[in-house]
Amino acid sequence: MCDTLVALGSATKSGATLFAKNSDRDANEAQIVEVLPAQNHAAGASVQLTYIEIPQASRTHTVMLSRPYWMWGAEMGANEHGVAIGNEAILTKVPPGKAPGLIGMDMVRLGLERATSAEEALKLLCTLVETYGQSGNCGHPQAARFYYHNSFLIADRTSAFVLETIGREWICEKVTGTRSISNTLTIGEDYDAMSDGLEALAQTVGWTKGTTFNFLEIFGAKVLSELASGPTRWRRTTACLAEGRGSLTPLDMMRILRDRGKGASGNPSWRPDGLMNGTVCAHASFGPARRFGQTVGSQVSLLGTGADQGGDRHFMTATAAPDTGIFKPLSLDPAHLPRQLASRPSGTFDTASLWWRHETLHRAVLKDYAVRLGAFERERDQLEEEIVEKALGTDPATSCRSAWDTADEAMQKWLRIAEATPARNGGSPAYRFHWHRLAQKAKFPT
Numbered sequence: 013m014c015d016t017l018v019a020l021g022s023a024t025k026s027g028a029t030l031f032a033k034n035s036d037r038d039a040n041e042a043q044i045v046e047v048l049p050a051q052n053h054a055a056g057a058s059v060q061l062t063y064i065e066i067p068q069a070s071r072t073h074t075v076m077l078s079r080p081y082w083m084w085g086a087e088m089g090a091n092e093h094g095v096a097i098g099n100e101a102i103l104t105k106v107p108p109g110k111a112p113g114l115i116g117m118d119m120v121r122l123g124l125e126r127a128t129s130a131e132e133a134l135k136l137l138c139t140l141v142e143t144y145g146q147s148g149n150c151g152h153p154q155a156a157r158f159y160y161h162n163s164f165l166i167a168d169r170t171s172a173f174v175l176e177t178i179g180r181e182w183i184c185e186k187v188t189g190t191r192s193i194s195n196t197l198t199i200g201e202d203y204d205a206m207s208d209g210l211e212a213l214a215q216t217v218g219w220t221k222g223t224t225f226n227f228l229e230i231f232g233a234k235v236l237s238e239l240a241s242g243p244t245r246w247r248r249t250t251a252c253l254a255e256g257r258g259s260l261t262p263l264d265m266m267r268i269l270r271d272r273g274k275g276a277s278g279n280p281s282w283r284p285d286g287l288m289n290g291t292v293c294a295h296a297s298f299g300p301a302r303r304f305g306q307t308v309g310s311q312v313s314l315l316g317t318g319a320d321q322g323g324d325r326h327f328m329t330a331t332a333a334p335d336t337g338i339f340k341p342l343s344l345d346p347a348h349l350p351r352q353l354a355s356r357p358s359g360t361f362d363t364a365s366l367w368w369r370h371e372t373l374h375r376a377v378l379k380d381y382a383v384r385l386g387a388f389e390r391e392r393d394q395l396e397e398e399i400v401e402k403a404l405g406t407d408p409a410t411s412c413r414s415a416w417d418t419a420d421e422a423m424q425k426w427l428r429i430a431e432a433t434p435a436r437n438g439g440s441p442a443y444r445f446h447w448h449r450l451a452q453k454a455k456f457p458t
Contacts (some may be wrong), residue, residue, distance in 0.1 A: 109147025
């Protein structure tokens with residue numbers, strides 16, 4: 013379960029494109045944040061993806077990736093040419109393939125490694141879908157198998173596209189202004205192009221040729237999408253983007269990624285227990301949909317800075333739960349990777365990795381969410397604003413390491429504050445038991 017957003021220059025304060033994504037997966041499914049340098053590859057070389065091997069490109073670009081530790085592919089990322097891509101799981105009337113094959117996260121990484129623009133990435137992903145289809149388990153091996161089709165939001169410094177796919181078929185829409193996608197089909201009657209076989213596939217699920225072609229209505233699995241709160245979150249992110257349209261900033265995108273939905277508004281005792289209820293910032297709980305409803309990584313990218321089209325700025329949490337974490341600048345120069353990313357996390361707790369060290373704070377807060385988060389939330393916002401403003405005004409290669417060190421120190425301080433705050437409202441028995449089982453699987457200290 014994920015949410016991906018974009019605001020083109022006409023909708024932002026700086027005139028540059030803003031891209032953002034929350035990656036929601038199993039609560040123990042740590043993500044590796046890494047920067048891979050550009051490379052030349054020998055003629056005839058191949059590359060091993062998560063499940064299959066395909067021909068390698070002659071050159072791959074410098075990329076920043078956030079990927080589940082066990083996958084080759086990525087949930088989200090950006091490249092040296094100002095291209096950013098995120099994908100979403102979508103469930104439709106057409107069952108997804110289960111045989112090990114090309115998965116959506118592989119396509120995200122391939123698009124970033126091989127494309128120099130959003131349009132080029134769009135064409136590449138369409139070709140990949142038509143050539144290889146899509147299939148295979150995308151769920152955390154520690155948890156449960158999860159199969160799905162994929163939608164993508166593809167952006168660069170001047171343009172963006174939504175691509176929604178089913179098997180080997182696809183449909184796309186060019187973005188104007190602002191746009192978001194979630195775990196639901198979002199393209200209806202208005203689209204810019206589709207694959208040659210999509211109409212034939214539509215006829216297999218009841219569409220009559222010659223009538224209005226509405227992709228969402230024809231293929232949408234409404235009950236499954238609602239259970240995953242995809243339509244609710246899509247409406248929520250769409251509304252949040254519309255409210256700020258014309259003046260959106262990176263900090264605004266970060267606030268949207270922390271949004272807890274209308275249910276939490278004005279409710280000081282709200283906690284992430286039970287159903288998802290449209291929370292963009294998601295925390296795992298009991299129930300089928302909630303098993304994949306934990307935000308385990310977040311990204312906000314500013315692609316270009318108005319007239320200066322080379323001034324990309326990227327911000328990553330490199331942790332779960334953006335409400336207990338903080339966004340930090342990341343340079344695409346591998347030589348300036350912060351020390352906090354040197355140790356790669358896995359599905360088992362270890363104090364060496366930033367992702368798992370942050371989990372000690374995150375899971376301490378969940379023992380009384382409203383009170384413990386409230387103890388440092390204001391300080392979090394103030395520190396993040398200082399870090400972001402400094403990063404926007406300086407070269408990220410020279411400022412990112414100090415920002416990550418500052419955020420690391422703050423995380424340790426907030427853990428002490430959280431643990432010193434009495435926990436009186438730990439949630440329902442089912443909610444507490446779910447997190448207890450997660451801790452056991454990850455060998456997380458309780």
